Amino acid sequence: MSLDVTLQTDPGAISTDPVEEARRQIEICNACRYCEGFCSVFPAITREKVFADGDITQLANLCHNCRGCYYACQYTAPHEFALNLPRALASARTDSWERFAWPGGLARTFQARGEALAAALVIGTALMFAAIAGLPGGGAGFYAWLSHGAMVAIFLPAFFLPLVAIAIGLRRYWQEVGGTRITWADLRDAGLAAGRMKNLSGGQGQGCNFEKEERFSDARRHVHQAVMYGFLLCFASTSAGTLLHYLFDMQAPYGFWSLPKLLGVPGGLLLVVGCAGMLMLRKKADPELGTPGRSSGERGFIWLLGFVGLSGLLLYAVRGTGLTGPLLALHLGGVLAFFLLTPYSKMAHGFYRFTALVRDAQDRRARGNV
Amino acid sequence: MTLSDPKQLSAGVWDVVIAGGGNAALCAAIEAAEAGAKVLILEGAPKAYRGGNSRHTRNFRCMHHGDLGPLVETYDEDEFWQDLLRVTKGKTDEGLARHAIRTSADCLPWMQAHGVRFQPSLAGTLSLDRTNAFFLGGGKALVNAYYLTAEDLGVTVAYEAQVKHVGIEGNRATHIDVEFGGALHRVQGRAFVLASGGFQSDIEWLARAWGPSARNFLIRGTPYNRGVVLKDMLDQGAETVGDPTQCHAVAIDGRAPKFDGGIVTRLDCVPFSIVVNKNAARFYDEGEDVWPKRYAIWGRLVAAQPDQVGYSIIDSRSIDLFMPSVYPPISADTIDELAQKLGLPAEALAETVATFNAACRPGDFHPQKLDGVATKGLVPPKTNWARSISEPPYYAYSLRPGVTFTYLGLKVDQTARATGPEGRYDNIWSAGEMMAGSILGQGYLAGFGMTIGTVFGRIAGQEAAKHVA
Ligand SMILES: Cc1cc2nc3c(=O)[nH]c(=O)nc-3n(C[C@H](O)[C@H](O)[C@H](O)COP(=O)(O)OP(=O)(O)OC[C@H]3O[C@@H](n4cnc5c(N)ncnc54)[C@H](O)[C@@H]3O)c2cc1C
Ligand code: SF4
Numbered sequence: 022m023s024l025d026v027t028l029q030t031d032p033g034a035i036s037t038d039p040v041e042e043a044r045r046q047i048e049i050c051n052a053c054r055y056c057e058g059f060c061s062v063f064p065a066i067t068r069e070k071v072f073a074d075g076d077i078t079q080l081a082n083l084c085h086n087c088r089g090c091y092y093a094c095q096y097t098a099p100h101e102f103a104l105n106l107p108r109a110l111a112s113a114r115t116d117s118w119e120r121f122a123w124p125g126g127l128a129r130t131f132q133a134r135g136e137a138l139a140a141a142l143v144i145g146t147a148l149m150f151a152a153i154a155g156l157p158g159g160g161a162g163f164y165a166w167l168s169h170g171a172m173v174a175i176f177l178p179a180f181f182l183p184l185v186a187i188a189i190g191l192r193r194y195w196q197e198v199g200g201t202r203i204t205w206a207d208l209r210d211a212g213l214a215a216g217r218m219k220n221l222s223g224g225q226g227q228g229c230n231f232e233k234e235e236r237f238s239d240a241r242r243h244v245h246q247a248v249m250y251g252f253l254l255c256f257a258s259t260s261a262g263t264l265l266h267y268l269f270d271m272q273a274p275y276g277f278w279s280l281p282k283l284l285g286v287p288g289g290l291l292l293v294v295g296c297a298g299m300l301m302l303r304k305k306a307d308p309e310l311g312t313p314g315r316s317s318g319e320r321g322f323i324w325l326l327g328f329v330g331l332s333g334l335l336l337y338a339v340r341g342t343g344l345t346g347p348l349l350a351l352h353l354g355g356v357l358a359f360f361l362l363t364p365y366s367k368m369a370h371g372f373y374r375f376t377a378l379v380r381d382a383q384d385r386r387a388r389g390n391v
Numbered sequence: 392m393t394l395s396d397p398k399q400l401s402a403g404v405w406d407v408v409i410a411g412g413g414n415a416a417l418c419a420a421i422e423a424a425e426a427g428a429k430v431l432i433l434e435g436a437p438k439a440y441r442g443g444n445s446r447h448t449r450n451f452r453c454m455h456h457g458d459l460g461p462l463v464e465t466y467d468e469d470e471f472w473q474d475l476l477r478v479t480k481g482k483t484d485e486g487l488a489r490h491a492i493r494t495s496a497d498c499l500p501w502m503q504a505h506g507v508r509f510q511p512s513l514a515g516t517l518s519l520d521r522t523n524a525f526f527l528g529g530g531k532a533l534v535n536a537y538y539l540t541a542e543d544l545g546v547t548v549a550y551e552a553q554v555k556h557v558g559i560e561g562n563r564a565t566h567i568d569v570e571f572g573g574a575l576h577r578v579q580g581r582a583f584v585l586a587s588g589g590f591q592s593d594i595e596w597l598a599r600a601w602g603p604s605a606r607n608f609l610i611r612g613t614p615y616n617r618g619v620v621l622k623d624m625l626d627q628g629a630e631t632v633g634d635p636t637q638c639h640a641v642a643i644d645g646r647a648p649k650f651d652g653g654i655v656t657r658l659d660c661v662p663f664s665i666v667v668n669k670n671a672a673r674f675y676d677e678g679e680d681v682w683p684k685r686y687a688i689w690g691r692l693v694a695a696q697p698d699q700v701g702y703s704i705i706d707s708r709s710i711d712l713f714m715p716s717v718y719p720p721i722s723a724d725t726i727d728e729l730a731q732k733l734g735l736p737a738e739a740l741a742e743t744v745a746t747f748n749a750a751c752r753p754g755d756f757h758p759q760k761l762d763g764v765a766t767k768g769l770v771p772p773k774t775n776w777a778r779s780i781s782e783p784p785y786y787a788y789s790l791r792p793g794v795t796f797t798y799l800g801l802k803v804d805q806t807a808r809a810t811g812p813e814g815r816y817d818n819i820w821s822a823g824e825m826m827a828g829s830i831l832g833q834g835y836l837a838g839f840g841m842t843i844g845t846v847f848g849r850i851a852g853q854e855a856a857k858h859v860a
């Protein structure tokens with residue numbers, strides 16, 4: 022029965038290292054526990070007495086930056102313990118994504134800098150203009166501008182290569198947090214938690230403290246739901262199109278009452294509204310509670326995602342006119358940049374978050390408190 | 392609304408002026424404002440530190456029949472009363488105490504209706520899930536919720552507004568002198584609620600009352616409760632209750648900050664350790680009872696030792712038996728090295744440990760219950776969990792007394808009205824820590840401080856509003 026107390030830090034020793042600093046604050050929380058009911062992070066904290074680096078990474082990725090624990094904390098600055106758990110966990114979390122990303126180095130650039138994302142968008146669009154100009158069209162609708170074959174040739178690798186990179190990052194994550202074999206029950210629990218964004222509910226459905234300081238609000242949960250489901254609908258729309266194309270030999274353009282449009286139009290609208298809402302909330306929220314030095318990259322990512330949604334809607338709106346070509350280039354350029362940057366931008370958070378929820382479900386089950 | 396222009400303070404006559412900005416003050420403000428009164432809160436602390444000791448709390452004790460909010464089963468008036476009688480050893484006012492106990496049942500729904508959220512008993516506190524309702528996010532979340540509610544009700548709040556004097560003519564208070572923005576202002580009001588806590592953060596006063604050793608005490612809560620209003624009322628002849636020399640002190644980690652260390656500085660290792668003073672001598676039975684029942688007496692025990700410090704020493708077999716302190720233990724591979732790191736006389740410590748070890752008897756060591764594993768022939772004995780300190784590495788934590796609150800307070804009646812030299816004041820009420828001595832003359836019942844503040848804060852607010860209506 023021994024405990025590695027050498028892992029313990031001095032509560033007054035504020036550190037600039039993200040993992041060390043998160044450990045210091047987590048230890049204080051574990052001695053306090055007042056925030057237990059806010060989210061999954063605190064029950065996970067109370068299952069440990071000391072925290073190895075992998076534990077910190079896991080806790081950091083469970084946190085949803087709802088900020089409830091900051092406004093409730095009696096130890097925030099000017100108190101000498103200077104608690105700011107949302108920020109400490111955000112720093113450790115971003116640090117982990119940047120460490121796990123493959124190939125290394127890329128993530129740092131795109132997590133931090135909105136300009137880098139903008140540049141990627143411009144390059145993606147330019148490539149698509151070049152492709153449209155240089156490659157033959159073939160078919161109706163936007164295929165008249167760029168053939169289906171050309172699109173597949175570009176987007177198949179642009180879709181799968183990032184997935185490989187993400188898989189490598191997640192594998193590294195899983196090793197660091199000490200994950201074990203994943204069961205269906207783990208996935209089900211994680212899926213339920215993510216689908217409802219349970220952890221942004223404040224524990225009792227009162228919402229979070231993202232943009233209104235001490236006051237609770239559901240705004241962030243709602244706009245985030247809009248972004249997530251908007252994105253998933255758009256993705257489903259593209260997948261539906263692919264299935265129709267290959268399995269049923271039905272080619273685009275599709276009418277409004279087709280599956281791709283019925284999924285894609287609401288999806289695009291949700292995505293645009295969600296991204297706009299998210300940007301507005303971020304304006305009101307206190308940047309001191311988020312990841313230091315990453316807000317430009319985070320904002321850039323929301324703009325990119327919103328742009329993909331908006332250009333997709335516009336592409337549909339201008340169908341049959343001469344604007345289809347340029348808009349097609351813009352939209353596909355955005356999609357290309359978005360896909361390729363998935364492992365290195367804020368988009369990665371969805372994958373890590375879900376993985377953290379799986380690990381949490383696993384850990385709870387292993388210790389008999391589901 | 393937060394007041395920023397000092398001119399507003401003295402512009403007119405307020406209906407209800409409240410000194411203090413903790414739980415009791417806020418409950419009074421909300422009740423008075425709901426009855427239509429124009430209310431001013433004078434909080435001595437800056438906004439970041441608003442809420443006094445209430446911001447450090449985690450739960451309140453509540454009578455109930457059947458499940459209520461997070462509380463399970465039943466906790467009735469009689470059981471509550473017996474619990475109180477036991478800890479205060481009869482130093483309580485039965486009328487007031489029973490009134491507080493009975494009213495506590497209504498408080499929980501009232502608190503919920505005014506923004507407070509509860510959560511199930513925290514990990515490691517399951518034994519309290521019948522008697523104590525825990526606040527989601529703790530006391531600061533409760534304080535935040537009340538400030539938002541008060542704001543929505545139109546209450547005005549001045550931060551960094553230190554009350555210096557209550558102006559009284561005969562039985563009537565007429566005004567309060569408050570320091571705000573670097574100048575003294577006269578605030579006129581028709582009713583006054585005094586809810587500015589005890590005097591424990593005035594170390595000099597504590598030293599006068601308790602003795603010079605009090606200078607070495609740590610204060611677990613806010614540095615802003617310096618008893619200025621209490622002192623001013625005493626000087627004007629207000630009637631008091633509670634022992635003026637006593638404070639509630641528990642043993643906490645000796646490395647805790649001087650003020651405001653709060654809950655995280657607690658130390659749970661004593662029952663599994665031997666505790667020595669700076670001369671490396673033991674002075675009390677460390678295993679007398681389970682820790683929740685003993686941590687309060689250890690405050691006094693350590694206070695009585697030279698330099699008001701103690702050292703709790705365990706070996707590697709015990710390090711995983713308790714919640715780790717937020718401070719890392721001091722560790723060493725030999726007792727000698729440990730003595731050096733702690734600055735204790737090495738020979739004496741070796742002797743104390745050896746004597747203790749020799750007095751240990753084989754037995755069925757059981758950390759979770761009183762195991763009866765006791766020393767033989769040792770003075771003072773260790774009557775439970777007496778297992779030798781012999782498996783390196785060795786670990787130590789320092790202990791100091793941590794003051795929670797002082798007992799001296801204003802005497803009030805069931806309507807929370809205070810009493811002066813000529814009988815009950817017409818328009819001065821008091822609530823919370825400032826009058827808790829009436830009910831808690833000695834000892835402490837976990838969660839009862841917030842009960843007293845909520846019950847009498849609400850009453851004070853209602854009565855003050857009635858007075859000005
Ligand atoms: C670490 C700790 C944990 C505790 N945990 C619990 C618990 O879980 N449950 C429980 O029931 N009790 C607990 N207590 C006790 C509890 O804190 C008190 O009983 C309760 O908070 C008293 O409320 P109050 O409103 O009377 O005083 P406070 O909350 O202390 O408020 C006093 C207010 O007066 C202000 N003030 C002081 N002087 C002046 C002045 N001159 N002018 C203007 N304003 C002034 C202060 O700034 C403060 O806002 C705990 C205490 C401590 C220290
Ligand atoms: S954030 Fe603050 S109040 Fe919440 S558990 Fe941590 S230390 Fe306690």
Ligand code: SF4
Pocket residue numbers: 056059060061062063083084085086087088089090091106107110220
């Ligand atoms: S910010 Fe929210 S999600 Fe993150 S630890 Fe605090 S309460 Fe939990």
